[in-house]
Amino acid sequence: MQQYETDHLNLVLDNAAECTVLLKKNGKFPLEKPCKIAAYGSGMRYTIMGGTGSGEVNTRFSYTIEKGLEKEGFEITTKKWLDEYDEVRKTAKKEYYKTLKKEAKKKHENPIMYLMGKELLEPCHGLALDAEGGDVCIYVLSRNSGEGSDRKVVEGDVKLTRSEVRDIIALNKKYDRFMLVLNVGGPVDLTPVMEVGNILILSQLCSDMGKVLSDILTGKQNPSGKLSTTWAAFEEYSAEGTFGDFNDNEYKEGIYVGYRYFDTFGHKALFPFGFGLSYTDFDISFKDAEAKGSVVTLKAVVKNTGSAAGKEVVQAYVTLPEGELPKAYQELAGFAKTGLLAPGKEEEIVISFDLKDLSSYDEKSASYILEKGEYIVRVGNSSANTEVICVAGLDEKVTVLKTKNCLGDPGFKDITAPSFDRGNVPAKAKRILIDAKDFSCGEVSFDREYEIDDKVKELSDEELCYLEIGGFDPNAKGLSIIGNAATHVAGAAGETTSWLENKGIKPLIMADGPAGLRLSLEYYEDEKGAHGVGGAGMIPESMQEAMGPVARFIANLLTGGNKTPKGVIIKEHAATRIPIGTAIAQSFNVEFAESLGDIVGDEMERMGINLWLAPALNIHRSILCGRNFEYYSEDPLVSGLMAAAITRGVQRHKGCGTTIKHYAANNAETNRYCNNSHVSERAMREIYLRGFGICVRLSQPHALMTSYNLLNGTHTAEHRGLIEDVLRCEFGFEGIVMTDWVMSMMDSKNSIYRNSLSNEVAKAGGDLFMPGGKKDYENVLNALKAGTLDRKQLEINASRVIKMAAKLA
Numbered sequence: 001m002q003q004y005e006t007d008h009l010n011l012v013l014d015n016a017a018e019c020t021v022l023l024k025k026n027g028k029f030p031l032e033k034p035c036k037i038a039a040y041g042s043g044m045r046y047t048i049m050g051g052t053g054s055g056e057v058n059t060r061f062s063y064t065i066e067k068g069l070e071k072e073g074f075e076i077t078t079k080k081w082l083d084e085y086d087e088v089r090k091t092a093k094k095e096y097y098k099t100l101k102k103e104a105k106k107k108h109e110n111p112i113m114y115l116m117g118k119e120l121l122e123p124c125h126g127l128a129l130d131a132e133g134g135d136v137c138i139y140v141l142s143r144n145s146g147e148g149s150d151r152k153v154v155e156g157d158v159k160l161t162r163s164e165v166r167d168i169i170a171l172n173k174k175y176d177r178f179m180l181v182l183n184v185g186g187p188v189d190l191t192p193v194m195e196v197g198n199i200l201i202l203s204q205l206c207s208d209m210g211k212v213l214s215d216i217l218t219g220k221q222n223p224s225g226k227l228s229t230t231w232a233a234f235e236e237y238s239a240e241g242t243f244g245d246f247n248d249n250e251y252k253e254g255i256y257v258g259y260r261y262f263d264t265f266g267h268k269a270l271f272p273f274g275f276g277l278s279y280t281d282f283d284i285s286f287k288d289a290e291a292k293g294s295v296v297t298l299k300a301v302v303k304n305t306g307s308a309a310g311k312e313v314v315q316a317y318v319t320l321p322e323g324e325l326p327k328a329y330q331e332l333a334g335f336a337k338t339g340l341l342a343p344g345k346e347e348e349i350v351i352s353f354d355l356k357d358l359s360s361y362d363e364k365s366a367s368y369i370l371e372k373g374e375y376i377v378r379v380g381n382s383s384a385n386t387e388v389i390c391v392a393g394l395d396e397k398v399t400v401l402k403t404k405n406c407l408g409d410p411g412f413k414d415i416t417a418p419s420f421d422r423g424n425v426p427a428k429a430k431r432i433l434i435d436a437k438d439f440s441c442g443e444v445s446f447d448r449e450y451e452i453d454d455k456v457k458e459l460s461d462e463e464l465c466y467l468e469i470g471g472f473d474p475n476a477k478g479l480s481i482i483g484n485a486a487t488h489v490a491g492a493a494g495e496t497t498s499w500l501e502n503k504g505i506k507p508l509i510m511a512d513g514p515a516g517l518r519l520s521l522e523y524y525e526d527e528k529g530a531h532g533v534g535g536a537g538m539i540p541e542s543m544q545e546a547m548g549p550v551a552r553f554i555a556n557l558l559t560g561g562n563k564t565p566k567g568v569i570i571k572e573h574a575a576t577r578i579p580i581g582t583a584i585a586q587s588f589n590v591e592f593a594e595s596l597g598d599i600v601g602d603e604m605e606r607m608g609i610n611l612w613l614a615p616a617l618n619i620h621r622s623i624l625c626g627r628n629f630e631y632y633s634e635d636p637l638v639s640g641l642m643a644a645a646i647t648r649g650v651q652r653h654k655g656c657g658t659t660i661k662h663y664a665a666n667n668a669e670t671n672r673y674c675n676n677s678h679v680s681e682r683a684m685r686e687i688y689l690r691g692f693g694i695c696v697r698l699s700q701p702h703a704l705m706t707s708y709n710l711l712n713g714t715h716t717a718e719h720r721g722l723i724e725d726v727l728r729c730e731f732g733f734e735g736i737v738m739t740d741w742v743m744s745m746m747d748s749k750n751s752i753y754r755n756s757l758s759n760e761v762a763k764a765g766g767d768l769f770m771p772g773g774k775k776d777y778e779n780v781l782n783a784l785k786a787g788t789l790d791r792k793q794l795e796i797n798a799s800r801v802i803k804m805a806a807k808l809a
Contacts, residue, residue, distance in 0.1 A: 001060060001574070004606065008576040008599045009207070015592055016205045016212040017221035018311070019583035022277040023190075023231075026197030028177040030219030030279060030308075034073030036134035038175070039066065040167060042122060043140030043183035045082055046089065050204050050515040050580050051185055051629040052146025053116065054613070057516040058491065059207045060574040065140055065183070068210015078131040085127060092123035108749050116148030121156030124163045129170060137175035138217075139168050140202075142183040145626040150244055150669045151186070153234050158189055158623065165192045172196045181213065185580055185629030186620075187231045190270055201225070203583040204515075204629065207576075219279065224311035224337070226276035226382065228585035228633035229620045230259050232269040237261075240415050243622045246671045247752045251679040254414025255686050257621055258634025259383045260328035264417045272384035273634065274315050274332075276586075280306030280343065284314055286379060287348065289390040289430050293438040294355045296392055300379055302338050303346035313337045313588040314349045314379060317386055318358055319422050321373025321394075325360045325682075326416050330378065332637050333358060337589050351379075355392070356439065357637075359400040361685040368400040368685075370439075376425060388423065390430040398436045402443040403730055406721030407685075408712030410678035444730045452792075453799040455503060461791070463500060465780045467798040468762050470738075470772025471495040471507055486510070487529030489573075489608050491520030494741070494771040496801060505802055506809035510659070514614040514630040517575040517603055524568040533564050573607045576600075581616060581642075585632035590645040597649020597658075604656040610808040611703050612650060613659045617643040617691045618707075621667040636687055640694025647699035655808045657702025660695055662740060663727070664688050664716060666707035673742070674751040676710040684711075689726060696731040702804060703735045706766065708742070710753055717742070717769075718760040728765070736800050738768035744775075759783035763790075767797040 001009075047064040050057065066076060076082075097115075104114035122143070141164060145151050155161045160168075172178045172195065179198040182188065190199070200223060205212055215221040230237075238261045241252035256264055259273035287299040302312050314337075317330040334353040341347060355375065359368035374393050380386030456464065471486065471494065486492035486509060493512040501507070511517045520532030564570075578584075578596045587593065600612055616627070620634040632639040647658040665677035665688050679688065695701060704727065706717040716722055717739040727733045742756050758769040758776040762783075769776050783789035 004602065005060065005574055005576065008602070011595060011599065012206045012576065012578055013208060013211055016579065017216055017223050018587040018589055018592055019203055019205060019225050019579045020212070020216065020223040021201040021225040021227055021586055022223040023199040023201060023271050024197060025277050025279070029179060029198055029217065031136065031177070031217050033218060034214065035136060036075045036077050037069070038078050038131040038134060038137040039069065039076050039140065040078055040081060040129065040137070040171065041140035041142065041181070042085065042089065043142030043181065045086065046142055047209050048142050048144045048183050048185070048204050049207060049209060049577060051144060051627065052119065054147055054512045054518065055515055055580065055630055057513050057518050057575055057577045058521040059516070059577050060521065062207045063210055065210040065213055068208050069214055072211060072214035074214065077133050081127055081129070081131065085125070088123055088125045088127070093120050096120045118149045119144045119146065121154065122161050122164065123156070124161045126163070129167060129174070135175060136177045137171050138179045138181050139171055140181045140183050141188070143185065143188060145185060145629060147627050148669055148672070150626045151624045153624070158187070158234055160188065160192055168193045168196060179217070183209070185582060187229060187623045189234050190231070191233045194270065201586070203580065203586065205579045205583055219308065222279045222308055222310040223276070224278060224313070225586035226274050226313050226588050227271055228273070228582060228635065228638055229623065230262055230269045230273045230634065231271040232262070232267070236267045236269065237623065243624060243668060244670050246675070246750060248676045248678060249668060250410065250412060251621070251665070251677065251683055252412055252415055254680055254683045255328060256415065256417060257619060257687050260331065263329035263383065264420055266420070269384070272382050274313070274382035275384065276313070276382070278310040278312070280304055280308040280310040282312040282381070284312070284379065284381060286389040289377065289432060291392060291432045291434050293440070294434070295352055296355060296377065296432070297350065297352045298377065298379060298389070300349050301346050302341070302349055304341040304343050307343050309340050309342050311338050311340055312381060314351065315381065315383070315386070316351045316353065317378045317383060319376040319378070320358065320360070321371050321375065323371030323373060325362060325371070327360065328417070329420055330383070331358055332383070332635050333377070335588055355434070356400045361682045363405060363681050365399070366405045367402045370394060370398040370400060372397045376422060388425050388429050390432055391425055392432045392434050394434050394436060396436045398439050398441065400439065400441055404444070404446070404725065405681050406725045407681050408714060408721070410680050410712055412678070414680050414683060446725060446729050448729050450796045451799065452795045453802045455505065455802055456795045456798045459798070461784055462781060464791070464794050464798055465777055465784065466497045466499050467505070467801050468767070468769060468780050468794060469497065469758060469777045470768060470770040471497045472772040472774065472777070474774050489519060490523030490530040490532045491518065492609065493518070493613055496768065496805065506805050508610045508805050508809055509608060510611045510613055511604070511609040512613045513575070514616050515580050516577045517600065517607065517609060517612065519573055519575060519607060521574060522570050522572055524564060524570055526568070533570060575603055581630045581632045582628065585638050585642050590641055593642050593645035594649040597646035598652065601650035601653035601656045604650065605653045610655055611657050611659050613661065613705060615643045615646045615658060616661050617695065618662055618666050619688055619691070625667055626669040636690035637694065639691035640698070643691065643695040644698035647695060647701045651699070651702065657735070657808055659703035659705050659738065660692060660701045661705035662707035663692055663704055664707060664722060665711050666709050671748055671751055673708045673746045673755055674710070674748065674753040676713060676753055678712055692727070693731045696727070696733045700734055702808065704733065704737050706737065706739055708740050715756045715760070717756045717766055718764045720764040723765045736767040736804050737765065738770050739766060741771050742769065743771070759789050762794055762797060765793070765797065767800050
């Protein structure tokens, strides 16, 4: 390992417990030291370190939890059970892939694409729990998901299997010191095992999960994460709207997503948003509140009242006044995390937020408004454990920002919440008066002018069209997919055109992987560029495993794979696996998130990558979305702040930028290329776009990726309202806009909507159609010649690409 690898890995390992969430405790942990331990569950040997597809990272090494615990000095007493489980899983997986291939044939779907993202359901079994020795036991329950497929409400996925429930309950009764460890990327329904006294969300963190778990079990690290998504019995989640329909999904729940739904509609969570315990305990006492203009500042003191060092997260929620628009019971307004507090020590926490950021979108006036009345401010350590500490009274209605409705008609009206009790305001609560005259308000200008680069004016129509399309070789065989759409860095996801380097326009090199750079670990170089050894990195490992040897051979040929020549020099670029997006958000620590961005930025700089195709900040609308693991939260504030922190970390490195994605309303994987999300203007602006706006305003990412899906009948990549009016004019975005990796081979015969078209993307102000192919180039050129695409728009798009290439390449 090189020194940078060691440094980066150590930073992740030393802070990973910040991303873990202790759901239940009974005082039996931590342990005094490593010892004999009975360890069960699929996660022991089949440890999930990140979701499938783009979530995969080609690291130098990866240890299972079993190996990691042993490395730290634990003696595993359940080898016989783990060996027997190997056979159970092997048989189940073989049958599972047979079934999937039959399903693909029956549904007339591309078998390779149909397999993408689909994960083996946890198999049931009757293995005996007969380990001997020791009084400590863990059960590591594991779940995986990935891009291309959504989760299911069945045993072995969202629900626990009968054998999991049976074994967890039995072990909890048998062992004095038992912990249920959750190696998952999203919620599972824990209803049947709520009697367990110790439950830890380990999540999916890094390449040595056993080391992190060992540190937590022995108290070297103390869990300090909080839930960024509500955990509940599945039946308690919102059933409003639709999810998983092949062609159309209706977001009828409007703004009532996640805790906004639970709190407003009176549904009960097993573990609410913002919840998380520690090996120690804390007391939060309110100190003061004040307002300057529209900014409210809160001060509180956190004291460690327990016997272990730890960190606490203070959260501020606001209940908006009743008025013209229906509201949620409360919204997260801000949060802050303490440093490591020793027992008996305390720290003053300051949380500031702008009331304008809590404005509601009024579709009638096409504006963000704050209604007259009382804004009740609550402070606590979860959404369900707060107290009212002050009330801010606004003397009259304020129009914060005047804009325009431009996102289309969803075809329905959002649900309206029932009347709810806003809670009692105690007499001791401080009252603050806010004068509407102190607000600075604005109006969006949609007459934005763009400078056209002098180089662009000199380009021919053909050359101009090359800049609109991702780099491709018109004479190449095979297909451009992730890991096979670039020649400068082996395993890179794509790049802009190299055909204009003679005019001083260098290509931008892009790498995928939201949990770290996904590049070929080993590669060689020749006159044609850089190539992964054995085609590594071209097709995600999870897909290769499902294909079988013949399909793998054919797929590698189609995607440009080739045999490594003899005598070439084999080189390496090893990337660091960082925690998945949900785990980063669970830290509620923006400084730590920024340090993770710094890791990625450093490796980008070393390996010649200009744009990282991350972070992804789509909202956890439903726990069933297969790609939620790489998204942050059900809350847009948490999502936006984490994405902005990651971006700052990456972009402090020369020549490096982030690509925030997927813009927008990309909240399911079923038929993801051509699925139509029906969402109201208000819900889009308050929930699904807000995080993007926060990230852009705080960190100005260098690029943004649109999503595959349609929004109210128009592909997001072709949606001028999204790209020009909201993103550029309203949010002030200055970077380049690219599509996700659009390829006709991905299309389903069962979809009623077409895929995105390169000429329509260009017309909407999209700067890059990725990954790019000859047909995509011809579509743009033909539209330009036919007059259906204006050359000036292409010149504007190309100028942005050239400007970014000059800045980064």
